[in-house]
Structure formats: C-alpha cells, structure tokens
Amino acid sequence: xxxPRTVRTQTVxxxxxxxxxxxPPALWDPVVRLSHWGIAVSVLxxxxxxxxxxxxxxxxxxxxxxxxxxxxxxxxxxxxxxRFSAFPPNPVRAVAHLRGLFSGDKPRDYPSHNPAxxxxxYMFWLALAAVVATGLVMTGGATPMxxxxxxxxVASGDWAALVRxxxxxxxxxxxxxxxxxxxxxxxxxxxxxxxxxxxxxxEGRLLRRNLLAPMLFGAKGDRRK
Amino acid sequence: xxxxxxxxxxxxxxARHQTAALSAFLLxxxxxxxxxxxxVIGDLREDPTSIHFxxxxxxxxxxxxxxxxxxxxxxxxxxxxxxxxxxxxVARGALSDVIERQFQAWALTPAxxxxxxxxxKGLDVAEIAEMRGAAAGTVRAQLTRIYAKAGVSGRAQFxxxxxxxxxxxGVTAAT
Numbered sequence: 001x002x003x004p005r006t007v008r009t010q011t012v013x014x015x016x017x018x019x020x021x022x023x024p025p026a027l028w029d030p031v032v033r034l035s036h037w038g039i040a041v042s043v044l045x046x047x048x049x050x051x052x053x054x055x056x057x058x059x060x061x062x063x064x065x066x067x068x069x070x071x072x073x074x075x076x077x078x079x080x081x082x083r084f085s086a087f088p089p090n091p092v093r094a095v096a097h098l099r100g101l102f103s104g105d106k107p108r109d110y111p112s113h114n115p116a117x118x119x120x121x122y123m124f125w126l127a128l129a130a131v132v133a134t135g136l137v138m139t140g141g142a143t144p145m146x147x148x149x150x151x152x153x154v155a156s157g158d159w160a161a162l163v164r165x166x167x168x169x170x171x172x173x174x175x176x177x178x179x180x181x182x183x184x185x186x187x188x189x190x191x192x193x194x195x196x197x198x199x200x201x202x203e204g205r206l207l208r209r210n211l212l213a214p215m216l217f218g219a220k221g222d223r224r225k
Numbered sequence: 226x227x228x229x230x231x232x233x234x235x236x237x238x239x240a241r242h243q244t245a246a247l248s249a250f251l252l253x254x255x256x257x258x259x260x261x262x263x264x265v266i267g268d269l270r271e272d273p274t275s276i277h278f279x280x281x282x283x284x285x286x287x288x289x290x291x292x293x294x295x296x297x298x299x300x301x302x303x304x305x306x307x308x309x310x311x312x313x314x315v316a317r318g319a320l321s322d323v324i325e326r327q328f329q330a331w332a333l334t335p336a337x338x339x340x341x342x343x344x345x346k347g348l349d350v351a352e353i354a355e356m357r358g359a360a361a362g363t364v365r366a367q368l369t370r371i372y373a374k375a376g377v378s379g380r381a382q383f384x385x386x387x388x389x390x391x392x393x394x395g396v397t398a399a400t
Contacts, residue, residue: 027241029303030248031296038252066259070252070292077296079303143263218241 023109025081027218032082035071036215039064039128043189055151058135059144065132068125086111087118094119101206114203120196127189134182138175240306247302251295258288324387331374340367345384 028036042064050057075084093115100107107114113121139147153160204211265285268278324345328338343353350368354361368380377383 030241030245031251031299034248034252062259062263063256066255067252069259070255070296073293073296077293077300079300079307141263141266143260143267145260145264146267 024112024114025214027214029079029082031070031074031078033215035067035074038067039071040193042067043128043186043193047186047190053139055144055147058139058142058147061132061135062144064128068128068132072125081112083112087113087115087121089119089122090115091119101203106207116199120192120199123192124189124196127185127192130185131182131189134178134185137178138182240310244299244303244306247295247299251292251299254288254295255292258285258292261285261288320387327387331371333371333374337367337371337374340364341371341383344368344371344380345387 042060046057046060046064050060074082080086087110097107097115101116112118142150200211203209261281262285265278265282268275268281272278324342328341333341339357340353343356348356350361350364353359354364357364372379372383375383375386377386
C-alpha cells in the first residue's frame with residue numbers, strides 16, 4: 001500500500017556561511033532589483049519611445065543617471081553580492097565560464113554574477129555612462145527643470161531663451177561628436193540588452209536554473225517550511 | 226487538514242517589504258539629489274559667490290551625504306535580517322535534529338516516526354489516518370506503541386517532552 005509521505009523526515013540542512021558565499025543569491029537585494037528594472041525600462045523608453053531632446057527624454061536620462069549613480073554607490077556600500085569585489089571584471093574567466101557552460105559540465109557557482117554576466121554588467125555601465133555623459137554635453141548640462149523652462153519660454157515666443165553664452169565653433173564640433181557617440185552607445189546598449197537576455201535564457205536552460213526569479217521576487221519554491 | 230495551515234505571519238516577506246520600501250525611498254532620494262546637483266552645477270557657472278549658490282550647495286552636499294548614510298543603513302538592515310533568517314534556520318534544524326535523535330533513541334520504526342511527526346504537528350487520529358491512507362485503528366495502535374516506547378502517558382505529555390527542550394529548563398515547583 002502506498003503511503004503518502006508528506007512529513008519531512010530528513011533534518012533541515014542549515015546553510016552555512018560558506019554555502020551562502022558560494023551560491024548566487026536566491027533573491028537580489030531591492031536596490032539591485034529596482035535599479036536593474038528601472039534602467040532597463042528607461043533605456044527601452046528613451047531608445048524606442050521618446051523623442052531625442054524632448055523633455056521626457058532628458059528627464060528619463062537624468063533618472064538613469066541617478067539610478068546608475070545609486071547602483072555604483074551600492075557597489076561599495078551594498079551587501080556582499082552587490083559589491084564590485086564579488087564580481088571583478090575578468091575576460092579570461094568569462095570565456096572559461098562560457099566554454100564550461102557549452103562543454104556540458106556544470107560550471108561552479110559564483111556568489112554574485114558569473115564571470116560572463118559580470119563582464120556584461122561592466123559593459124552596460126560603461127555604455128550607460130557614455131550615453132549619459134554625451135547626453136549632458138548635448139543639452140549643455142541643462143537639468144530637466146531648465147529644459148522645461150526653456151521650452152515654455154520658446155512656446156511663449158521668447159526665442160532668446162535658446163541663446164546661451166559661449167556658443168562657439170568648438171562647442172558645435174564637440175556637440176557633433178557627442179551626438180555621434182550618444183547614438184552609437186545607445187545602439188550598443190540595445191545590443192548588449194539583447195545579448196544579456198539571450199545569455200540569461202541560455203544559461204537558465206543549460207543549468208536548469210531560473211535566473212529571472214532572483215531578479216523579480218525570488219523563487220516561489222525556496223521557502224522552507 | 227486545516228491544522229497544518231498556519232496563520233499568515235511570514236516574517237520573511239514582512240522583512241522583504243520593509244527593505245523594498247527603504248530601497249524605493251533611497252531611489253527617490255537619489256532622483257531628487259541628482260537634479261539638485263545638476264542645478265547647483267548650473268548655478269556654479271553663473272555666480273559661485275552668491276548666497277543663493279552657497280546655500281543650495283550646502284543643502285545638496287547634505288543630500289548627497291544622506292544617500293551614502295542611507296545606503297549604508299540599508300545594507301546594515303539587510304545584513305541584520307539575513308543573519309536573523311540564518312539563525313532561525315539553525316534553530317529549526319536544531320529542533321528537528323533533537324526530535325530525530327530522540328525518535329532514534331526510542332527505536333521508533335519508520336512508520337511510527339511518520340505518525341509521531343504528524344502527532345507532534347497537532348493532527349488528530351482521523352487526519353493522520355487520512356494522510357497516511359491507513360485505518361484509524363492502525364494509527365491508534367501505532368500511537369499507543371509510540372507513547373509506550375517514549376514512556377509518556379499520552380499525546381499531551383508526548384508533545385510536552387519536546388517543548389521542555391525548547392524552554393531549556395526543567396519544571397520547578399512553585400514555592
């Protein structure tokens with residue numbers, strides 16, 4: 001007779017500190033998750049929806065700058081897995097990780113991002129910094145409040161608001177370069193995002209692990225009872 | 226089996242909500258601060274000696290410091306919650322270890338262990354029988370054997386055996 005064994009007769013395995021260090025987090029901390037999804041949505045909005053130079057575009061750009069800065073502060077002050085020291089950029093190990101992934105044997109766990117993911121993160125941050133910096137150059141460092149004020153002034157017919165002191169040839173050359181870099185870096189961001197999504201999908205399939213859940217609300221089944 | 230359903234007091238999710246709220250607040254604070262820093266830099270280009278600039282710059286520096294302190298405090302909170310969670314896991318595992326060892330010492334059979342666990346969880350004979358797909362009479366007989374092996378008079382004493390371990394002190398007569 002089959003007896004349904006609903007009672008757990010095994011003792012609960014207690015996670016030691018070492019185990020926790022070796023395995024990726026079951027749930028990323030809220031700052032990581034907020035900045036991750038905030039930046040993702042903002043980049044998509046600014047790349048695909050808002051018009052370049054519009055108030056919404058500049059506003060979202062400033063919010064991305066804020067989220068990037070907060071994430072960088074968090075890389076020093078945050079909990080262990082969010083800190084830079086937990087995922088140093090190392091191309092050699094990134095390649096080794098990818099090779100191990102496709103050669104079939106299960107690569108070891110990392111306390112934070114795996115080396116390939118870590119490299120992706122730093123690439124993201126560099127591209128984001130480039131987009132934000134060139135965006136600031138293009139707008140002359142005007143805050144969204146100033147942009148709104150300027151637009152309101154122009155709308156009311158006061159074109160003088162557009163004239164800023166120090167408009168010279170050198171500035172316009174710098175502006176052209178900035179515009180070029182802005183677009184290239186923005187496209188690079190979209191390519192990186194596509195690669196990132198593909199990487200999460202492939203690694204999730206190969207390791208049979210849900211990598212999305214820790215970035216959302218954590219695994220549903222991980223609650224020990 | 227309503228006995229197994231516990232009231233929805235999940236300290237884990239409460240802690241999650243708390244840190245999430247603190248993080249959202251930190252994020253909003255950062256938005257505000259970045260806009261202020263931009264404004265101050267704009268003012269710096271115009272007139273760095275004005276009272277307006279000095280005042281705003283001071284406020285902005287305070288805001289920036291606030292973010293650093295806020296982030297540090299949030300980190301401490303997250304680490305504190307994690308250490309509490311780990312301690313709770315250890316305690317749970319320890320109690321489960323104690324029960325397991327005691328069952329072994331009493332030489333309970335695997336079937337008796339299952340029944341004993343369910344009895345400890347507060348299920349009555351009918352519920353245990355239903356869960357194990359056995360007759361109520363069988364379960365009653367198993368419980369009797371368990372109580373005999375443990376040397377206790379009945380269910381209340383059986384449960385109390387482990388509660389006493391948790392309390393960490395013997396029963397002392399009131400003076």
